[in-house]
Amino acid sequence: MYLPIMQGIKYILLIAIFGLSTAIGLTISKTYENRVVELREFKNILNAIKTKIKFTYEPLAEIFKQIANKNETNIEKIFSQMAIQMTYSQTREAWENCIQEADISINQEDKDILKKLGKLLGQTDVEGQVSEIEVIENFLNMQIDKAEEDKKKNQKMYKTLGVTIGLVFVIILF
Numbered sequence: 001m002y003l004p005i006m007q008g009i010k011y012i013l014l015i016a017i018f019g020l021s022t023a024i025g026l027t028i029s030k031t032y033e034n035r036v037v038e039l040r041e042f043k044n045i046l047n048a049i050k051t052k053i054k055f056t057y058e059p060l061a062e063i064f065k066q067i068a069n070k071n072e073t074n075i076e077k078i079f080s081q082m083a084i085q086m087t088y089s090q091t092r093e094a095w096e097n098c099i100q101e102a103d104i105s106i107n108q109e110d111k112d113i114l115k116k117l118g119k120l121l122g123q124t125d126v127e128g129q130v131s132e133i134e135v136i137e138n139f140l141n142m143q144i145d146k147a148e149e150d151k152k153k154n155q156k157m158y159k160t161l162g163v164t165i166g167l168v169f170v171i172i173l174f
Contacts, residue, residue, distance in 0.1 A: 018166035025162015032151040034105035050133040091122035
């Protein structure tokens with residue numbers, strides 16, 4: 001009587017182990033895709049900031065609020081945080097803190113490149129800020145290319161690795 005129940009529990013646990021390892025592999029592989037998307041989004045937002053600085057002469061806090069109005073993506077939420085922090089700290093501190101503390105898929109190297117922009121943002125004239133944004137956009141293009149390569153190289157590997165490890169555990173425990 002207990003044997004069929006124990007067998008059922010065993011099968012449920014094996015399925016759970018397989019499902020969990022597959023989910024972990026899929027989650028890790030998704031971070032590679034998210035990094036590419038987030039870097040592109042940062043680039044687009046920086047382009048919008050550059051245009052607004054160049055043509056509207058609006059204060060940075062106002063530009064950040066406009067970007068954050070949509071508040072749909074994690075990147076737009078970062079700009080919402082920046083706009084809030086700029087009320088009680090300088091642009092540089094707000095920029096660097098929000099970039100560093102952001103819970104997004106970009107890696108530390110990407111964050112360091114983005115944080116460099118905070119040093120001159122709001123500190124120089126319009127042309128200086130625009131040229132610094134263009135420099136960062138060029139660096140972001142290189143990071144996007146790297147992220148695409150990493151995605152191609154690692155995304156499939158982690159998906160396969162998750163499934164394979166799950167199968168190995170199921171076979172060993174069966």
